[in-house]
Amino acid sequence: MEEVEKSQTVAGEASKPVPPAIDHPVKMRTRNVNVHYGEKHAIRNVSLDIGEREVTSLIGPSGCGKSTYLRCLNRMNDTIDICRVTGDLELDGENIYSDNVDVVQLRARIGMVFQKPNPFPKSIFENVAYGPRLHGLVSNRTDLDEVVKQSLRRAGLFDEVKDRMEDPGTSLSGGQQQRLCIARAIAVGPEIILMDEPCSALDPIATARIEELIDELRQNYTIVIVTHSMQQAARVSQKTAFFHLGDLIEHGDTPQVFTNPRDEKTQGYITGRFG
Amino acid sequence: MTDASDSVMIANQKEKVRESLRKRLRSERRFRAYGVVAISFAVLMLVFLIGTIISNGYSAFSQTWLKVDVTLEKDLIAPDGRTDPKTLRENGDFRASLIESLVAKFKSRGREEERLLMAMFSTSAEQTLQEHVIRNPNEIGGTVSIWVRASSDIDQLYKGRINRDLPQTSRTVKDIQLRWYDLMAAERRIDSRFNKGFFYSGDSREPEQAGFWGAIVGSFFTMLVTLILAFPVGVATAVYLEEFAPKNRFTDLIEVNINNLAAVPSIVFGLLGLAVFLNFFELPRSAPLVGGMVLALMTLPTIIISGRAALKAVPPSVREAALGLGASRVQVVTHHVLPLAMPGILTGTIIGMAQALGETAPLLMIGMVAFIVDIPGGPTDASTVIPVQIYLWADSPERGFVEKTSGGIMVLLIFLVTMNASAVYLRKKFERRW
Numbered sequence: 001m002e003e004v005e006k007s008q009t010v011a012g013e014a015s016k017p018v019p020p021a022i023d024h025p026v027k028m029r030t031r032n033v034n035v036h037y038g039e040k041h042a043i044r045n046v047s048l049d050i051g052e053r054e055v056t057s058l059i060g061p062s063g064c065g066k067s068t069y070l071r072c073l074n075r076m077n078d079t080i081d082i083c084r085v086t087g088d089l090e091l092d093g094e095n096i097y098s099d100n101v102d103v104v105q106l107r108a109r110i111g112m113v114f115q116k117p118n119p120f121p122k123s124i125f126e127n128v129a130y131g132p133r134l135h136g137l138v139s140n141r142t143d144l145d146e147v148v149k150q151s152l153r154r155a156g157l158f159d160e161v162k163d164r165m166e167d168p169g170t171s172l173s174g175g176q177q178q179r180l181c182i183a184r185a186i187a188v189g190p191e192i193i194l195m196d197e198p199c200s201a202l203d204p205i206a207t208a209r210i211e212e213l214i215d216e217l218r219q220n221y222t223i224v225i226v227t228h229s230m231q232q233a234a235r236v237s238q239k240t241a242f243f244h245l246g247d248l249i250e251h252g253d254t255p256q257v258f259t260n261p262r263d264e265k266t267q268g269y270i271t272g273r274f275g
Numbered sequence: 276m277t278d279a280s281d282s283v284m285i286a287n288q289k290e291k292v293r294e295s296l297r298k299r300l301r302s303e304r305r306f307r308a309y310g311v312v313a314i315s316f317a318v319l320m321l322v323f324l325i326g327t328i329i330s331n332g333y334s335a336f337s338q339t340w341l342k343v344d345v346t347l348e349k350d351l352i353a354p355d356g357r358t359d360p361k362t363l364r365e366n367g368d369f370r371a372s373l374i375e376s377l378v379a380k381f382k383s384r385g386r387e388e389e390r391l392l393m394a395m396f397s398t399s400a401e402q403t404l405q406e407h408v409i410r411n412p413n414e415i416g417g418t419v420s421i422w423v424r425a426s427s428d429i430d431q432l433y434k435g436r437i438n439r440d441l442p443q444t445s446r447t448v449k450d451i452q453l454r455w456y457d458l459m460a461a462e463r464r465i466d467s468r469f470n471k472g473f474f475y476s477g478d479s480r481e482p483e484q485a486g487f488w489g490a491i492v493g494s495f496f497t498m499l500v501t502l503i504l505a506f507p508v509g510v511a512t513a514v515y516l517e518e519f520a521p522k523n524r525f526t527d528l529i530e531v532n533i534n535n536l537a538a539v540p541s542i543v544f545g546l547l548g549l550a551v552f553l554n555f556f557e558l559p560r561s562a563p564l565v566g567g568m569v570l571a572l573m574t575l576p577t578i579i580i581s582g583r584a585a586l587k588a589v590p591p592s593v594r595e596a597a598l599g600l601g602a603s604r605v606q607v608v609t610h611h612v613l614p615l616a617m618p619g620i621l622t623g624t625i626i627g628m629a630q631a632l633g634e635t636a637p638l639l640m641i642g643m644v645a646f647i648v649d650i651p652g653g654p655t656d657a658s659t660v661i662p663v664q665i666y667l668w669a670d671s672p673e674r675g676f677v678e679k680t681s682g683g684i685m686v687l688l689i690f691l692v693t694m695n696a697s698a699v700y701l702r703k704k705f706e707r708r709w
């Protein structure tokens with residue numbers, strides 16, 4: 001089976017080795033992922049392993065498919081009618097696209113933070129409490145309060161909002177809103193958090209806060225982050241994957257990718273020759 | 276190319292720019308002037324329209340009453356001596372007592388003069404007298420002084436809408452009636468009161484007795500049926516088409532057809548109602564039930580279109596956030612999208628209902644144009660609605676119905692303005708930014 005896959009890969013592209021994740025056990029294993037938007041072939045034969053409790057960053061020029069790939073990981077692409085995903089995507093050895101996987105449960109295990117902070121137009125408390133209520137994780141108000149407080153604390157937001165939990169979530173600043181979204185994702189108790197350019201709408205100070213937070217969250221969660229900023233990728237991630245025009249060009253330890261890229265496209269992008 | 280020719284060119288250019296700037300400023304001023312003229316014209320027309328309606332219609336809300344002394348002769352009112360309400364109602368000849376007293380007072384001679392005399396009083400005067408006597412049976416045998424409604428002609432005379440200088444033949448009020456009127460005026464027997472009857476009685480052939488309440492109640496039941504049918508169906512359709520339906524040729528066709536339905540002349544819906552609801556399903560004619568069903572069909576496209584617009588205006592980021600937390604598509608809609616879109620949907624619904632409230636044509640087709648005196652007690656009773664009542668009054672030849680028509684329009688306008696104002700209020704109150 002493995003042999004067949006490899007030969008297909010080789011047939012499709014010249015060489016696309018999958019570097020083994022040595023230091024961390026594999027949390028998600030994806031093989032030969034292809035995504036089509038109608039006629040457009042958005043992602044071609046991407047095979048990537050995501051290690052547990054580390055940060056994997058996906059970099060690449062606009063339109064390279066990194067966000068599309070990220071959205072495959074929690075099946076957010078399901079909501080787009082014309083989008084078709086093929087290939088093997090496994091979470092702890094279980095195919096997440098198989099028929100007996102419930103997408104609701106999957107998204108409870110794989111949380112997501114979006115590019116633009118998108119708190120619900122409800123109170124701060126309600127924003128965080130929505131997920132636990134939805135999944136029936138808490139049985140009474142005291143437990144719910146505790147979960148909300150805990151999540152806000154982990155997202156580093158609790159001290160700033162503890163006196164105004166009933167204010168609308170949209171009244172916070174951009175950086176606070178994004179941390180609220182992170183708290184909201186954490187409250188469901190996910191194993192993996194996907195972040196789609198979480199800092200692109202924020203100022204440098206708010207960005208620094210989020211980056212610190214990502215570093216702390218790494219202790220408990222597996223994180224996949226899409227970013228346009230190579231400095232950010234270098235700062236927060238342990239593994240980096242470089243995408244270009246739907247292909248995964250290179251994947252490896254972050255220092256290696258940035259200092260000693262194997263592929264000249266990666267080299268070109270990192271040194272700013274294109275992108 | 277010398278320096279001199281360069282500087283000449285620059286000077287020319289400056290002159291050209293200055294000239295074109297002048298032109299541009301002029302055209303901008305002209306454009307602004309067009310706008311001001313257009314708006315002034317519109318405001319003037321609106322003032323003229325409202326002014327005409329109010330000046331014609333304000334008098335519909337007052338009514339002229341006349342005080343008469345009536346001798347309650349036992350022989351006429353209680354010939355067998357019994358004075359319980361039932362007997363009085365059956366046997367009492369109140370009209371005769373009224374005629375006798377009035378003839379005695381105004382000394383009219385002959386049948387023609389008696390007819391003219393009685394024509395000064397509303398036919399409801401007899402009833403007013405009867406009710407007074409039933410309440411006070413001990414006054415039988417004596418003389419009572421009571422206020423009764425004037426006839427519509429005298430009402431119009433009191434309101435100054437009848438020109439006394441015209442020759443008698445082209446006046447509805449004759450010379451002798453004018454003399455009697457002046458006599459009563461001298462004795463302070465004429466009074467103007469608020470026209471309560473306009474708000475609690477049904478239609479009548481006599482303008483002074485015609486009320487608007489029947490039409491208001493009819494409109495209420497019609498709107499109720501329309502709302503109950505159109506709102507849930509419209510919202511469900513909008514939600515399905517916007518949130519769940521696959522985008523294919525079939526749903527495109529449905530969308531185009533809904534947009535077309537919004538532009539279909541309303542009378543076509545009336546014909547549909549006539550053919551389907553009345554002739555095929557044999558539902559009651561002239562009933563608010565059927566009127567409401569027809570108007571619901573007419574209002575549906577408005578609700579669906581505005582509902583879809585409101586749903587579309589909910590940013591996709593809210594949907595993504597909820598989906599990302601593991602909400603199902605139905606939960607995304609019921610927990611987030613629909614509550615956020617509700618103000619917009621309600622605004623659209625109110626606008627649609629206001630449109631339905633003012634609709635006449637389709638209701639003519641299903642028989643809601645009948646002359647109905649009774650106040651409808653439910654949605655299956657025969658009734659009319661506000662705009663149809665206005666249409667019926669506008670069609671009546673009596674002078675007294677002119678003010679009723681305008682009065683009715685004022686009531687309708689008040690309802691419409693209230694509805695639209697509440698729509699604006701809702702929109703402002705629940706407007707969200709994100």
